[in-house]
Amino acid sequence: MIKTENIKKVFGKNEVLKGISTTIDKGEVVTVIGPSGSGKSTFLRCLNLLEEPTSGHIYINGEAITDRAVNKMEVRKNIGMVFQHFHLFPHMTVLENVTYAPQKVKGMSKKEAEQTGKNLLARVGMTDKEKAYPNRLSGGQKQRVAIARALAMEPEMMLFDEPTSALDPEMVKEVLDVMKGLAETGMTMVIVTHEMNFAKEVADRVLFLDEGVLMEETDPITFFSNPSTTRAQRFLKKVL
């Protein structure tokens, strides 16, 4: 479903991605792990073209989205993204956050969008807050709304960039539980995370990035018990 071919990203003189090639299948849950500054976010942001790769190709369902002629907006409609700092629209209520894009981007009627939105809010356990503004919510609640907002576009895949890193510890679980539920529905997910237990438990595959290089790409059991590179061994010793 997603295929990256030797993607490189250079910021000024800093080569942040040094040729990443991988394939992510439909329904797969992939976690991206690595030290700070290794290029995890950049890699993830390339997948929905928030960053344009300096070179290389990305294919989604066989279509080369890195072609100049491709409409980025069309690509993004199909890919949900969840950010570390939520980025809910502060001037809209929870329900408005969730129904905005389906109406404005997909041309859904307000009624239909609200129906879908309410179902999604129920799914992330936020029904009772649909009329609240984001500043009235806790971090965990905000992130659950952000997930619902992304899902409202009915994307084929979801990208998560450290969705629990900005949360107080007691709120991490509620967000991870929503993500687990989503994984069980067969959603294709790419997740940058520092939650090693979550990666172990939920991921089909782990991508280990270090200094812009995809060092390892294996199932989580192998990765966590028997990493093949010394870089990964050193990283795991530090974080586990």
Added chain:
Amino acid sequence: MNLDFSQIVPYIPFILEGIGATLKFVSVSILAGFILGTILAIFKITGFWPLKLFADVYTSIFRGTPLILQLMIIYLAIPQLTGYDISAFLSAVLAFGLNSAAYISEIIRAGIMAVDKGQTEAAKALGVPYRTMMLHIILPQAFKNILPALMNEFITLTKESALVSTIGYLDLMRRAQIAGADLYRNFEPLFFAGVIYWVMVTILTLIGRYVERRMRQSD
């Protein structure tokens, strides 16, 4: 001391009519300045350099020259060039509108820049097109942040509006001057006009504070 306020009594209705005249052209000007300023602000933040250059040069010219000069050019010089006899009202609105657009565009630009970059990213990631995003996501947040600064601009404009008396527009200031000339006494009508300006500005300031407080409550 030679003071006699009773003499201006017959002129009071005449001077008071100036309030309407002043407020009318200041409101039209600020509205024009706001619309044009928003457009200029968007020019300034687009990646398309000719638009940015245009907006930057525009701002630099209107902020870098005296407002009274701009007013004179519009009122006196343009008829000379075009043969079109422009009215005092239209000249005033044009000069003040174009001038405040330059200031307002800077205020709005700063307001847009102050909106968290994550908002743009979230909107982009949802596939929201640029114009829609600007209209529904970025500008509402920017305007909320800059409302106090806009109110200030409104106040400044109200005070500076007295400049249009120089082109014969019958605003508050001009009417006070006429009354003064008729009476051969300037202090009383000017003092009276001063009080009215002060009251108008104070009311605007209070409205501004009220709006600001309301906004803080909604945060």
